[in-house]
Amino acid sequence: MQEGINRLRQQSIANASLFIDGAWREAESGGRMDVISPIDGRIITTIADADRSDVDLAVAAARNAFKKGSWSKAAPAERRKVLLKLADLVESHALELAVLGVRDNGTEISMALKAEPASCAQTFRYYAEAIDKLYGEIAPTAPGILGLVHREPVGVVAAIVPWNFPMMIAAWKIAPALAAGNSVVLKPAEGASLTLLKLAELASRAGLPDGVLNVVTGRGAIAGEALGLSMDVDVLAFTGSGPVGRRLLEYSARSNLKRVYLELGGKSPNIVFADAPDLAKAAQVSMNGIFRNSGQVCVAGSRLLVEKSIHADFCAQLVALATDMRVGDPLDLRTQAGAVSSEAQLAKNLSHVESALAEGARLRGGGKRILQETGGFYMQPTVLEATPGMGIAREEVFGPVLTVIPFESEGEALQIANGTDYGLASAVWTGNLSRAHRMIRGLKAGVVHVNTYGGTDITVPLGGVKQSGNGHDKSLHAFEKYLDLKTAWIDLT
Known part of the structure; x- marks a missing residue:
């Protein structure tokens, strides 16, 4: 091919x-x-x-x-x-x-x-x-x-x-x-x-x-x-x-x-509880859920909420995966993430990162333009640790920029997840069936994934609530x- x-x-x-x-x-x-x-x-x-x-x-x-x-x-x-x-x-x-x-x-x-x-x-x-x-x-x-x-x-x-x-x-x-x-x-x-x-x-x-x-x-x-x-x-x-x-x-x-x-569009929350059945899978799928197509996906899981007891280890695992991601020529079948759509969009993405750092967010990986010698528009997969009130945790970037936020309880996770003007997609990773159903009920979003992210087909509707x-x-x-x-x-x- x-x-x-x-x-x-x-x-x-x-x-x-x-x-x-x-x-x-x-x-x-x-x-x-x-x-x-x-x-x-x-x-x-x-x-x-x-x-x-x-x-x-x-x-x-x-x-x-x-x-x-x-x-x-x-x-x-x-x-x-x-x-x-x-x-x-x-x-x-x-x-x-x-x-x-x-x-x-x-x-x-x-x-x-x-x-x-x-x-x-x-x-x-x-x-x-x-x-x-x-x-x-x-x-x-x-x-x-x-x-x-x-x-x-x-x-x-x-x-x-x-x-x-x-x-x-x-x-x-x-x-x-x-x-x-x-x-x-x-x-x-x-x-x-x-x-x-x-x-x-x-x-x-x-x-x-x-x-x-x-x-x-x-x-x-x-x-x-x-x-x-x-x-x-x-x-x-x-x-x-x-x-x-x-x-x-x-x-x-x-x-x-x-x-x-x-x-x-949206600022979709992807919520990982400590009792998720497969944390390695959760990290891999979460990475794909934000960085494929350079984050230019309406339902991208751009806010990663991680239970505090596993936050450090999960973040480290995710950053390692993002660092190893192959970004480059989108017409190469080996490429995992292609180009940002335009130079103007790339500049917006980088501006969001700069603003987040100025506001006190912590850069865990990425954040820069790469492959500039090609003449194309490429950006490193970027991971930022932030607090819920920061702009980077509330505003849609539409680029390869992931915001990671810790939480301590189910109630706090819901409060953070629902704390934006958007309501398009969401996800919850848990091995507790009752919790999964409570989260489905509680999340204000048109789509709720459970133990996956981005899975769908033509048979189910896609639509948003609030300003999505x-x-x-x-x-x-x-x-x-x-x-x-x-x-x-x-x-x-």
């Missing part, structure tokens, strides 16, 4: 256009943006820089396709056939898609293969198989009345997705939206657009009608704002930062009150965002 990766690494990448109404087109302004690979800091291609007129054109194409009904009114079995074909095409192009994505955003190839094309194909296949198994309802009304509840597609869905796992997260949103019969306008992140443009091409080859899936690349402040303010977008689904999520809610209020669903967002990606519950309920009240007398 490494030989195939090396061959694809050398391929030139054509300058990318917008995909609107089944065709490639340049931005109205002619604007373009450089795509800089975090592997070596070099420009590998350019993408179109859409403005509001381009977004309006894409939304109009989506609305026209929805009204035309070739997709929205197609039988579920017909939509199923196309989406299954798309899943097959993604799988057949998996290596090409994975390498393209790694050149764009720096994820290590071993993770990218599973988390990007493989996950994307699985997601499309899941929702394709599910859509013809959703039924309406008959309400238990009074005699002489027939109450029917119909499920209908909402219309035009806008999806704005981040740069860390663009194919996986986009599929979580557009697969159920398309399966339900909607049309979609997808805006990738500026730093990770290439695989999603390829996905649009594959969708067209699979038989998706023109205008049903449109992809507009561009800046969030322009193209993203245009989607948020559009009067003809019915639902907007977003994964990204809290400040942007707030702006999208404001745009909804200023426009047509479109429904906005947000997944906004609302609504759910994944599982059958994702359909709830993209289907409207319509009641029919029929007098039979």
Whole structure:
């Protein structure tokens, strides 16, 4: 496989256009943006820089396709056939898609293969198989009345997705939206657009009608704002930062009150009790749970809470594992952690470390930029000991930075764990079944792992509480965002 990766690494990448109404087109302004690979800091291609007129054109194409009904009114079995074909095409192009994505955003190839094309194909296949198994309802009304509840597609869905796992997260949103019969306008992140443009091409080859899936690349402040303010977008689904999520809610209020669903990241607690069944496993999994993909994972276990009686030994074990972690060329199958997505993100990560040290945190390992001679953006896995009130223990870094905090009791662990504005993921390591259930009940998070971290699949929902967002990606519950309920009240007398 490494030989195939090396061959694809050398391929030139054509300058990318917008995909609107089944065709490639340049931005109205002619604007373009450089795509800089975090592997070596070099420009590998350019993408179109859409403005509001381009977004309006894409939304109009989506609305026209929805009204035309070739997709929205197609039988579920017909939509199923196309989406299954798309899943097959993604799988057949998996290596090409994975390498393209790694050149764009720096994820290590071993993770990218599973988390990007493989996950994307699985997601499309899941929702394709599910859509013809959703039924309406008959309400238990009074005699002489027939109450029917119909499920209908909402219309035009806008999806704005981040740069860390663009194919996986986009599929979580557009697969159920398309399966339900909607049309979609997808805006990738500026730093990770290439695989999603390829996905649009594959969708067209699979038989998706023109205008049903449109992809507009561009800046969030322009193209993203245009989607948020559009009067003809019915639902907007977003994964990204809290400040942007707030702006999208404001745009909804200023426009047509479109429904906005947000997944906004977190500062997820990973809690290790002294009675954990396998502390060596806990250390290894905890390390992967924060340092894989250079910590650029929404559910990353970035706060490690360790019971005080084992704190010193566990910390030492974890630091040793982090020190031995292979960080480097993300297109090398031996690499365990690839590049930080951009130079700007790397600077933010290092700034967080500097601020933590100034506040009194103790650096146990890492904390520096490495491999600068490559021109790329790489950072050592970093372990900091801190107290719960420090900024580094409360603010999302979105980089390879782990904060370790000791605790003495179950109650204190819960207090620290719940003591942030976030509530996306969490974990607890314990051999006590009763404690595990108490912690599941007590943790304010959308996901609670027990004796593992990061394990999940498409069958279970992902969503946050508090300022980690609302609504759910994944599982059958994702359909709830993209289907409207319509009641029919029929007098039979």
